[in-house]
Amino acid sequence: MDKKVAIVGIGTTGFRATTPDVSYRELTYEAATKAYLDAGIEPQEVGAFVATSEDFLEGYSISDEYSPDQLGAVLKSIHTVPGDFIQGLGNGVMLIMSGYADIVVVQGMSKASNMVTKGDLLTFAADPFAWRPLQESPHAIAAMEMNRFLYESGNTIEQCAQVVVKNRRNALLNPRAALGAALELEDVLNADPVAEPLCRLDIAQHADGAVVCVLASQEKVGSLKGNPIWVRDVSWATETNALDSRTWGEAVYMQLAAEKAYRMAGIRTPAKEIDFAELNDEYSYKELQHIEALGLCAWGESGKLSEIGWSERTGEFPVNTAGGCLGCGHLFELDGGQKVLDAVLQLRGQAGELQLKTANTAVAAGWRGVPTTTGAVVVLGN
Amino acid sequence: MALIERLQNRPDATYWPGKIPMTYIYTAGRAGEAFFKKLRDSGKFIGARCEDCDLTYFPPRIFCECCFNRIEGNWVNVKNRGVVHTLTICHETYDDKPKETPSIVAFIRFEDTDGGMFHRLGDVDYEDCYIGMPVEAVLKPKTQRKGGILDIKHFRPL
Numbered sequence: 145m146d147k148k149v150a151i152v153g154i155g156t157t158g159f160r161a162t163t164p165d166v167s168y169r170e171l172t173y174e175a176a177t178k179a180y181l182d183a184g185i186e187p188q189e190v191g192a193f194v195a196t197s198e199d200f201l202e203g204y205s206i207s208d209e210y211s212p213d214q215l216g217a218v219l220k221s222i223h224t225v226p227g228d229f230i231q232g233l234g235n236g237v238m239l240i241m242s243g244y245a246d247i248v249v250v251q252g253m254s255k256a257s258n259m260v261t262k263g264d265l266l267t268f269a270a271d272p273f274a275w276r277p278l279q280e281s282p283h284a285i286a287a288m289e290m291n292r293f294l295y296e297s298g299n300t301i302e303q304c305a306q307v308v309v310k311n312r313r314n315a316l317l318n319p320r321a322a323l324g325a326a327l328e329l330e331d332v333l334n335a336d337p338v339a340e341p342l343c344r345l346d347i348a349q350h351a352d353g354a355v356v357c358v359l360a361s362q363e364k365v366g367s368l369k370g371n372p373i374w375v376r377d378v379s380w381a382t383e384t385n386a387l388d389s390r391t392w393g394e395a396v397y398m399q400l401a402a403e404k405a406y407r408m409a410g411i412r413t414p415a416k417e418i419d420f421a422e423l424n425d426e427y428s429y430k431e432l433q434h435i436e437a438l439g440l441c442a443w444g445e446s447g448k449l450s451e452i453g454w455s456e457r458t459g460e461f462p463v464n465t466a467g468g469c470l471g472c473g474h475l476f477e478l479d480g481g482q483k484v485l486d487a488v489l490q491l492r493g494q495a496g497e498l499q500l501k502t503a504n505t506a507v508a509a510g511w512r513g514v515p516t517t518t519g520a521v522v523v524l525g526n
Numbered sequence: 527m528a529l530i531e532r533l534q535n536r537p538d539a540t541y542w543p544g545k546i547p548m549t550y551i552y553t554a555g556r557a558g559e560a561f562f563k564k565l566r567d568s569g570k571f572i573g574a575r576c577e578d579c580d581l582t583y584f585p586p587r588i589f590c591e592c593c594f595n596r597i598e599g600n601w602v603n604v605k606n607r608g609v610v611h612t613l614t615i616c617h618e619t620y621d622d623k624p625k626e627t628p629s630i631v632a633f634i635r636f637e638d639t640d641g642g643m644f645h646r647l648g649d650v651d652y653e654d655c656y657i658g659m660p661v662e663a664v665l666k667p668k669t670q671r672k673g674g675i676l677d678i679k680h681f682r683p684l
């Protein structure tokens with residue numbers, strides 16, 4: 145699939161630890177307003193809307209019924225995808241490819257600061273027979289994944305800490321990021337342990353924010369202003385939530401999603417044909433695991449490459465140029481939205497101080513977090 | 527048009543607290559009944575075998591996730607022996623509070639199966655634990671077993 149669907153507008157609130165001055169609907173409203181301005185359209189011109197949300201994250205049952213107003217979608221076609229933003233983007237692409245609409249809007253939002261008992265939320269996501277009765281922290285599942293990943297791949301705890309240093313530093317130059325910081329390797333390695341080998345700074349902190357994206361068909365792009373970024377392909381995959389049959393060392397879900405996206409986009413050697421990646425780094429090791437799953441380097445090489453600056457903004461293959469989850473914040477289902485946003489800004493040459501010299505093709509990848517094994521991948525080009 | 531004015535004073539931010547007071551029961555299902563009854567009544571483990579895929583599910587299921595065959599009743603006895611596939615020591619509770627005593631948790635791959643179990647390790651220091659360590663389940667006495675995962679106290683090194 146090539147040059148069929150483009151991102152013609154994108155808007156965001158940016159990401160902050162708390163947003164007491166606005167409601168969750170106003171967060172979306174702000175991002176939507178900016179996206180429509182960016183695309184040069186009015187919401188009346190939009191043929192269909194895709195929202196991404198989860199009832200328990202939003203604190204409502206049947207929360208999808210609350211999504212039209214703040215997008216200008218009242219009396220329009222709208223449906224909600226309970227998944228990552230990139231899965232929502234995939235739904236938007238399908239609406240255009242199938243001829244249902246020429247212009248489609250995709251929305252994602254995190255109001256994590258509204259959730260007072262986030263631990264209960266994740267415990268309620270655990271299997272009620274095999275897992276929930278033990279009442280262990282969801283971070284324990286991530287820590288066990290990390291241990292097995294390091295054991296099998298030969299990557300190290302220090303190399304994971306290097307990811308934290310890089311992403312928090314990248315976020316320093318990102319005006320939209322909540323968590324920019326100049327850390328040293330020792331700061332990360334000496335932070336309090338949460339579930340070993342994960343320490344406090346290996347885990348992305350929660351943030352609020354919204355991203356709204358306007359998609360248009362190839363025919364429609366010509367009549368719109370601006371700078372289209374083409375969706376070369378989008379794909380997603382889920383392994384299993386069963387702890388007894390899932391893979392602990394590799395991110396198989398992301399590998400499958402990437403292989404399909406690359407195949408349909410005609411990409412054979414991703415590290416050569418793609419210029420940079422924005423991918424899920426909700427835990428430090430996830431960046432390394434996802435780099436390998438996305439086929440951007442050989443199995444077990446991501447840590448060594450990170451050590452020599454390969455994934456820095458000035459490196460051979462920049463990863464999470466705007467700070468990723470560690471630098472922008474953990475945004476739940478908006479994870480892929482932050483990744484798409486920063487990829488689009490780079491591809492348009494609008495990334496400000498973060499701008500890469502070469503940015504023609506990008507891969508963005510979201511993960512739905514513990515306890516899921518769902519990954520979503522989109523290849524974008526200018 | 528975006529937001530023209532924003533709230534200037536934090537105390538002016540109004541909010542309402544809300545709780546989700548919902549209660550559920552989850553039925554164990556056919557495979558779950560068979561597994562937990564066996565554990566409760568005889569202190570033994572069973573898995574389910576898919577001959578076509580050469581896979582032994584543990585805990586058992588009534589269908590194979592690979593070929594989608596019905597494998598209900600293909601129960602096989604599983605030995606109370608496994609190895610630590612991966613592990614961690616957890617310093618926080620599920621709701622982010624420090625634990626008085628950190629817990630060692632592990633995924634244990636059971637011998638001759640393709641499955642395993644998420645549980646705690648006991649009677650051992652974390653420093654002495656490793657991936658590949660052989661372990662066995664320590665069960666609660668029969669009178670205290672209720673037919674659930676907590677009928678297992680913990681796993682200990684063999």
Ligand SMILES: [Zn+2]
Pocket residue numbers: 576578579580581590591592593594595
């Ligand atoms: Zn089978």
